[in-house]
Amino acid sequence: MTSHSWLMLDHEAPRYRLPDELRARDPMGGRDCGWVEQMLPFVRRFSRPGDTVFDPFAGFGTTLLAARLEDRLASGCEIDASRIDLIRERLARHGLAHGTTLLHASCDALEDSALPPFDLCLTSVPYFGCRWTGAQAASQLYQSQNYAQHLDGLRNVFHRVRTGLRDGGACIAMVENIRLGERVLPLAFDLARILGSLFAMEEERVLVYPHEGHDSESDAHTDRRHEYALVFRKRRERIDLQTTAALLDALRADGHAFTLFGSFSRWQQDPQGTVPADADIRVDGDPERLDALLRWLREHGFSVTNWGDPVAAPLHLDTYRGRHYFRADRVDANGALIRLDICYEQ
Ligand SMILES: C[S@@+](CC[C@H](N)C(=O)[O-])C[C@H]1O[C@@H](n2cnc3c(N)ncnc32)[C@H](O)[C@@H]1O
Known part of the structure; x- marks a missing residue:
């Protein structure tokens, strides 16, 4: 993979393309099928031969095929049964089932x-508003009734990832912002925010497809003139330990009652031990004290x-029933991160 922040994808090799007769079998005519060429550089760079590459939205098996071509094991989830059959056949035709x-x-x-467990998650996510015409299934994200529901569904999947x-x-998701009628929905940026609440962001690459766009007001635009590859990593964030300790002192001094527990508390007792990635504090669930x-x-x-969602002020605690904690992050101008996880009794 080059060091460029973009990847130009100007043609799809016929040998990797989803065969026409398989495409014709698909309820959407395979229009949401990605390119093997789009996945190969990421497979090579973010995994090794023998590793397992997982795609939670396996679709037509494009990621899985790229993984198998590079001697990785492939694993994928797909909610649509007809596409599962299609993936099997596609991989079999390559002798890579x-x-x-x-x-x-x-x-x-x-x-x-x-x-x-798997070593790399590599996927392209389902779009919102694309009028799915295939079999109905409760967790089919192509059927999301509204944008918030769609983002929730994506969050649940990546939480499991x-x-x-x-x-x-690495967890890498390919996604573009979408036009829905007169509206542009920042799906790529909203997904980045969700992934940022689960993983550490590493980089983004822009995949460029140098073809003309087409105008359509009737459906979500998925004509892919460019899309983002959002690259995240499952790793512990490094926080600024001294600033975090000072912040906890300042909170106490201003009369906020809490109990420090977890890794930060252990580290304060044993500075040679595991370095914490956040400070966990427990507070009572009194809405007014929590709001303060x-x-x-x-x-x-x-x-x-x-x-991963911003918390509106003033706090309406009922909105967050069953969610148990808030996260407070501050990034200072020197790049230092302070992260508090605030658990509250319900
Ligand atoms: C953009 S397509 C993936 C295409 C795939 N990357 C390819 O090029 O072969 C998204 C896929 O996600 C599937 N999907 C939607 N919701 C799902 C869910 N909750 N779990 C698994 N698959 C889901 C859809 O059926 C669709 O095939």
């Missing part, structure tokens, strides 16, 4: 035993989120 595990499911519904991905592995704490944090430059 062995070494591939296909699961007809949404990965967030799978137990650990059903989804063995995080559990299955080995430490240090979050307000204090905002006034001190923190952004407060809940499962």
Whole structure:
């Protein structure tokens, strides 16, 4: 893979292309099928031969084929049964069906035993508003009724990806912002925010397809003149330990009651031990005290989120039932990160 931040994809090699007769069988005519060439550089750069590459939205098996071509094991989830059949046939035609595990499911519904760990997650995500004409399924994200539901579905899938991905592995999602009628939805940027709540961002690459766009007001634009490859990594973030300790002191001094627990508390007792990636504090669930704490944090430059979503002020705790914690992050001008996870009793 070059050191350029972009990848120019000007043609699709016929030998890798989804064969026309398989494409014709698909309810959407294969129009959401990616290119093997788009996946190959990422397979090569972010995994090694023998590794397992996982695609939670396997589609037509494009990622899986790229993985098998590079001697990786391939594993994928796909919610649409007809596409599972299509992937099997496509891989078989390449003589690469062995070494591939296909699961007809949404990965967030799978137990650990059903989804063995993997070394790289590489996918292109389902678009919102594309008028799915295939079989109906409750977790088919092409059927999302509204944008918030779509983003929630993506979050659930990548949350599960995080559990299955080995430490240090990359999670790479290909995605573009989409035009829906007169509206542009920043799907790529919203997905980056979701991934940022689960993984550490590493880089972005822009995939450029040098063809003309077409105008259509009737459906989501997925004509891919360019898209983003968002590259994230499952690793512990490095926080600024001294600034974090000073912040906890300042919180106490201003009368905010909390109990420090978890890795930061252990590290304060044993500075030679594991370096913490955040400071966990526990507070009681009194909405007014919690609101005052979050307000204090905002006034001190923190952004407060809940499962990656911004938390609106004043706090309406009922909105977050069952979610158990807030995250407060501050990045200072020298790049230092301070991260608090605030657990509250419900
Ligand atoms: C953009 S396509 C993936 C195409 C694939 N990367 C390829 O080029 O072969 C997205 C796929 O996600 C599938 N999908 C949607 N929701 C899903 C879910 N919850 N779990 C698994 N697959 C899902 C859709 O059926 C569709 O095939």
